[in-house]
Amino acid sequence: MIRDLPHRWGLLVRVRRYPHTVGMGYGARKLDHPATLADLDALQEGVVGEIIDGTLYAHPRPMAGHSYLESRLIAELDGPFQRGRGGRDGWWLLTEPGIQVEGSPEFVPDLAGWRRERVPEFPTSRWTLAPDWACEILSPSTRAYDQRIKRPFYARIGIRHLWFIDLDARTLIVSELMNDRWVELGVHGDEDIIRAAPFEDFELKLGALWPPSQRGEDT
Numbered sequence: 001m002i003r004d005l006p007h008r009w010g011l012l013v014r015v016r017r018y019p020h021t022v023g024m025g026y027g028a029r030k031l032d033h034p035a036t037l038a039d040l041d042a043l044q045e046g047v048v049g050e051i052i053d054g055t056l057y058a059h060p061r062p063m064a065g066h067s068y069l070e071s072r073l074i075a076e077l078d079g080p081f082q083r084g085r086g087g088r089d090g091w092w093l094l095t096e097p098g099i100q101v102e103g104s105p106e107f108v109p110d111l112a113g114w115r116r117e118r119v120p121e122f123p124t125s126r127w128t129l130a131p132d133w134a135c136e137i138l139s140p141s142t143r144a145y146d147q148r149i150k151r152p153f154y155a156r157i158g159i160r161h162l163w164f165i166d167l168d169a170r171t172l173i174v175s176e177l178m179n180d181r182w183v184e185l186g187v188h189g190d191e192d193i194i195r196a197a198p199f200e201d202f203e204l205k206l207g208a209l210w211p212p213s214q215r216g217e218d219t
Contacts, residue, residue, distance in 0.1 A: 026145040029056040037105050050107045052153050059142050065167060065211040066137050070095050070110055072209045073135065073165075080202050081113070088201065090116050099127040101157055107150075109134040113198075130154075133198050135163040155182055161198045165206075167214070172196065172206050 031039065035056035040049045049058045074095050079085040082093045093113045098106050112131040119129060134154055136146045146164065154162055155177055162182065164173040172188040174196045188194045190207040 026149050027057040027059045027142075029058055031056060035105075040106055048108065050104075052104050052107055052149060054103055057145060057149065059145065062137070062139060062142075065214065066110075066139055068211040069137055069165065069167065069209050074111055076204060076209070077113075077199060077202070081199060092116065092119060092122060097127055097131075099130070101128065101130055104153075104157075107153070109150075110137045111135040130157040130159050132159070133161040133163070134159050135165065138164055138166045138168075140168075151182065155180060163196065165209075167210075170206070170210065170214070 034054035035051040039056050040051065043049045043058055046061050047058050048061055049056060074093060077093055080088040081091040091113045095111050096108050097112050098108055100106060109131065113133040114129065115132045118132065136150060138146055151162065160177050162175045170190050172194065174185045175182045176185055176197055185197060188196070188206055192206055194204040194206055195202065196204065
């Protein structure tokens with residue numbers, strides 16, 4: 001059984017508007033047809049592709065620091081929210097899941113989570129439901145794409161919570177979808193002890209997630 005949960009409203013915060021469409025660029029591949037999974041399969045090795053609103057976007061595979069941060073963050077959240085340590089539970093959490101929705105046969109958040117209230121059973125095939133939470137790690141090759149293409153796309157398909165982690169600025173930007181618009185709830189830095197929606201009952205130290213080289217440790 002799959003059902004939608006009602007929104008919870010609250011907080012007076014800043015609202016940023018993003019354009020619905022921004023044209024070509026941002027890694028878009030020009031095709032004479034709506035992109036398909038076959039176009040993804042045809043991409044060269046070392047390239048990550050996604051199809052958003054029928055357009056194929058391709059970017060180089062992330063660098064090591066990006067992958068390290070992904071693995072550290074999912075490890076922090078997995079215990080309390082997926083395995084139920086501490087009595088929280090209630091989520092399916094994945095790194096780089098391939099998700100299919102209408103008009104977009106494959107998009108891949110860096111991290112994503114689904115509330116088990118909406119998806120009680122783990123899918124046996126592909127994910128075909130937009131997640132409740134997505135996290136993107138901003139890097140030089142994908143920063144504009146994540147902000148100008150994926151952010152408005154995530155709003156259109158109804159993802160409720162969005163995190164942007166900026167490796168260069170060493171910040172976490174937390175946003176929530178309210179009335180079909182992204183509302184910025186906060187910007188957190190290295191030394192902050194974070195309680196960020198939708199995981200607000202868990203304390204997260206952002207600085208502990210950075211790759212060793214960025215923490216001044218030996219690699």
